[in-house]
Amino acid sequence: MDLQQALECVNLVPMFQSLPEDQKTEVAKLVVQHHYPKGTIIYLAGDKVGHFMILEAGQVKISQVAANGKEQLLKVLQPGDFDGEAALFNGDQRNMAATALVDSNVCQIEQDAFQKLLQKSPQLSVSLLATMSQQINSLQEEKTLSSTADMAGKLAKYLVETGAALDENPFKLPLKKKDIATYLGTTPETISRTFKQLTSKGLIEAKGSQVKIIDEDGLDMLV
Amino acid sequence: MDLQQALECVNLVPMFQSLPEDQKTEVAKLVVQHHYPKGTIIYLAGDKVGHFMILEAGQVKISQVAANGKEQLLKVLQPGDFDGEAALFNGDQRNMAATALVDSNVCQIEQDAFQKLLQKSPQLSVSLLATMSQQINSLQEEKTLSSTADMAGKLAKYLVETGAALDENPFKLPLKKKDIATYLGTTPETISRTFKQLTSKGLIEAKGSQVKIIDEDGLDMLV
DNA sequence: CGTATGTTTGACACCGCTCAAACCCAGTGG
DNA sequence: CCACTGGGTTTGAGCGGTGTCAAACATACG
Numbered sequence: 001m002d003l004q005q006a007l008e009c010v011n012l013v014p015m016f017q018s019l020p021e022d023q024k025t026e027v028a029k030l031v032v033q034h035h036y037p038k039g040t041i042i043y044l045a046g047d048k049v050g051h052f053m054i055l056e057a058g059q060v061k062i063s064q065v066a067a068n069g070k071e072q073l074l075k076v077l078q079p080g081d082f083d084g085e086a087a088l089f090n091g092d093q094r095n096m097a098a099t100a101l102v103d104s105n106v107c108q109i110e111q112d113a114f115q116k117l118l119q120k121s122p123q124l125s126v127s128l129l130a131t132m133s134q135q136i137n138s139l140q141e142e143k144t145l146s147s148t149a150d151m152a153g154k155l156a157k158y159l160v161e162t163g164a165a166l167d168e169n170p171f172k173l174p175l176k177k178k179d180i181a182t183y184l185g186t187t188p189e190t191i192s193r194t195f196k197q198l199t200s201k202g203l204i205e206a207k208g209s210q211v212k213i214i215d216e217d218g219l220d221m222l223v
Numbered sequence: 224m225d226l227q228q229a230l231e232c233v234n235l236v237p238m239f240q241s242l243p244e245d246q247k248t249e250v251a252k253l254v255v256q257h258h259y260p261k262g263t264i265i266y267l268a269g270d271k272v273g274h275f276m277i278l279e280a281g282q283v284k285i286s287q288v289a290a291n292g293k294e295q296l297l298k299v300l301q302p303g304d305f306d307g308e309a310a311l312f313n314g315d316q317r318n319m320a321a322t323a324l325v326d327s328n329v330c331q332i333e334q335d336a337f338q339k340l341l342q343k344s345p346q347l348s349v350s351l352l353a354t355m356s357q358q359i360n361s362l363q364e365e366k367t368l369s370s371t372a373d374m375a376g377k378l379a380k381y382l383v384e385t386g387a388a389l390d391e392n393p394f395k396l397p398l399k400k401k402d403i404a405t406y407l408g409t410t411p412e413t414i415s416r417t418f419k420q421l422t423s424k425g426l427i428e429a430k431g432s433q434v435k436i437i438d439e440d441g442l443d444m445l446v
Numbered sequence: 447c448g449t450a451t452g453t454t455t456g457a458c459a460c461c462g463c464t465c466a467a468a469c470c471c472a473g474t475g476g
Numbered sequence: 477c478c479a480c481t482g483g484g485t486t487t488g489a490g491c492g493g494t495g496t497c498a499a500a501c502a503t504a505c506g
Contacts, residue, residue: 064363064364064367066367067371067372067446068371068372068446070371072366072367072370072371074363085356086355086356086359086360086363088352088356089349089352089356089357090353090356095360095363095364096363115349118345118348118352119346119349120345122341122343122345122348123342125345125349125352126312126338126341126342126348128352129311129312129341129348129351129355130312130313132309132352132355132356132359133308133310133312133313133355134312135359136309136358136359136362137309137310137313137318139359139362139363139366140287140318140319140362141287142366143295143362143365143366143369144287144289144295144297145289146366146369146370147295147407147408147409148290148293148408149290149291150494151493176452176453177452177453178451178452178453184370185370185371186370186494186495187494187495187496188452188453188454189453189455189494189495189496190493190494190495191453192453192454192455193454193455193494196454196455208453208502208503223290223291373461373462374461374462399485400484400485401483401484401485409462409463410462410464411484411485411486412462412463412464412485413461413462413463415485416462419486419487431470431471431485
């Protein structure tokens, strides 16, 4: 295993960046790299929890299937994003599934090793706590939003956030509309209609997967 | 400050229970007790984050107001529940509000002191990580549920969970139906109708705030 | 170039929200 | 102890948003 390459992976994650050099190296030593071709299922709900996972390159979809069989897209990892921190302490069964959307490289750290590391490094623990507390807050916000806003509001928020994340305008949607639908908990038809609605209000311009935000304040008003 | 009493408060929290005696005492030394009469606002969104809070006795409502002005009830703390762990690492502004529903005793720990404690005790950090990861998982599940299940499903889940938490059957609803409504992101009218619907299906018996679960499996089927 | 997948459009039904009014219940003050 | 009052709950009518089903259309990939 190439330690240099592992270090690069570790350095992608803000949580690790604040660690002193020697501790980063400690982490890097635990890293195992994997490649997953497009479409590969990385893990399924019910699998034994095994790894903390950093996405080095590619795109990975994290989703959950509800009791009624519907798939709920939780997030799409971009390079530098990570996953599995919540599962690490939580029983030994995964409750989500991960799929590689395109060819992807991931760096994995064994669960046990990672836990030992946390025991030894309070600094790392506190970093991880900070990260997780942010996640809790944003999840709570999303939950509130998803039960108060209508579809136009949710799509508006999604577009503004996506545009901001890509730091471009116009920008290309990173997801198929079908996937945006499952992400926002709705159907492709409704997404299609909502796009039309936002366009006719002059808030955005959309053509295919190209979207241009015209009136960001107007979009924010809908949330 | 009565250290003995503070220790009792600390012992209410599972996360602290696993700590060795001497560390528990450390924690207890940081505790300040407060009493809030019914109706008191403990803190508001926008307030500076200051404390980690353990509810010793009473009931405290944690809520968030969405952009459109609607209130979303996030949870109701029962004795032994705690709050503020997510806010501790997250900017310095609270994004939720807490209100005492009945006369309540809370134990508070200063944010700074708590953070220093975490730096010193990896064991405590890891306990807190485990707690937070569970929260993340259940929030994700709730989010999935709230966008896939219909009202009957959500109410069914709420009733089953509440019954299990109280460990009684029949049991008395701990919340007014009006509050159950804002908790589930709907209106009192819909709650009322949904109760009727569950009753007519023979899944529950309800009279006033007394609820008896007749067919738990049937309720689970709705989710 | 053809097939599969994604997207759009339309028709329609239904769930849940809103508004309005009646009812029930608990707490208060006489 | 009882009437009054205010909040909570229930019921009804009406409506809008969103899911479903179906079909036409666009796009991507082999």
